[in-house]
Amino acid sequence: MSLKHAILVLLETEPGSGYDLLKRFKERLGYFWNASHQQIYLQLKNMNQAGLLQCEQQPQVGKPDRKVYKITHSGHEALLEWIESPAKVSRVNDALLVKMYAGHLVDKHIILQEILQHKKVHQAMLNTFLTLEEKYLNMEAQEKAGYALPFLTLRKGILGEQAWLDWAVEVEVFLT
């Protein structure tokens, strides 16, 4: 299970609350890791209990306390251990392809419409990634160096989305 480790990664550089983490997930790991706020709050509680994080409560007026979590030494150790041990090849379960496979059962326009809807989402993601890429490429050498690995994950996103869109073209050609 890796939500735990993803949280450790995001807290490794700076402490943050559950909500902060939610935002960081969207900004930084958005393409390859998703987490809902419910999952995050629960995980933080568990990880705090397990001693991977420590929590500082900041009282707020008219709001629930702001709980800022910080990685502990034990948390840092756990993170390194995880990075160093091999990960399984992640296998997808893609419902769209199951539909595609059985598409002969319905009118082909239904499948085509579905593809076009998904295409919009993938095109939008690609655009976001390309904007981020440009930002990176315009950085000064020094700043660039610090973002090299995140940039490689961005490249994964770009190549993945481009492949998706190339595939969509093949599908459209066949279905129209």
Place this chain on the structure above:
Amino acid sequence: MSLKHAILVLLETEPGSGYDLLKRFKERLGYFWNASHQQIYLQLKNMNQAGLLQCEQQPQVGKPDRKVYKITHSGHEALLEWIESPAKVSRVNDALLVKMYAGHLVDKHIILQEILQHKKVHQAMLNTFLTLEEKYLNMEAQEKAGYALPFLTLRKGILGEQAWLDWAVEVEVFLT
């Protein structure tokens, strides 16, 4: 969710036992849908109870009964309804990219080794897909027509794996 629907797809053309389905998953939906035998047996039981499938028990000597499941009318309806209603864009949770993102915490050879391991698996998958593609391309026009949609899902696999391997090259260039 969709394991249910994937099973309906696989039983739509011909009945089969849990073990038959396990094999069909591997052969036909392998790239985009994974299911363990435990999941399948459980689902079949539930779907039988829900009236989507009917089960015929074939007694066997020295073995548990062979339970052959067949899609019912209600199951067929459920399948069509599912295909016709929009699917969410599937979002990946890829632990390898989380590691990559935080790769600065460890020696870069650790990340490189991990990439090389994963690359082997992706290369093997691509080879399998390319073999299947060739098989399809050598079919006669008539037979080809019947496999057009499954062929498109195969194309997705091919484009996806090629993109993965292209990305791996970029990673290797950076890490060596």
Place this chain on the structure above:
DNA sequence: CTCTCCATGTAACTGGTTACATGATTGG
């Protein structure tokens, strides 16, 4: 005044994995 964002959480449920369990047959 309503909508969106900020900010936090609990509870029930569904989906999926890991571990356990059994035993025959086939191929090297």
Place this chain on the structure above:
DNA sequence: CCAATCATGTAACCAGTTACATGGAGAG
């Protein structure tokens, strides 16, 4: 003889989603 494959399942656990719940602040 040993490993793999055939063939079936249960139980405990872990991960993730959906629904529910609350309430302030700022924008239009």
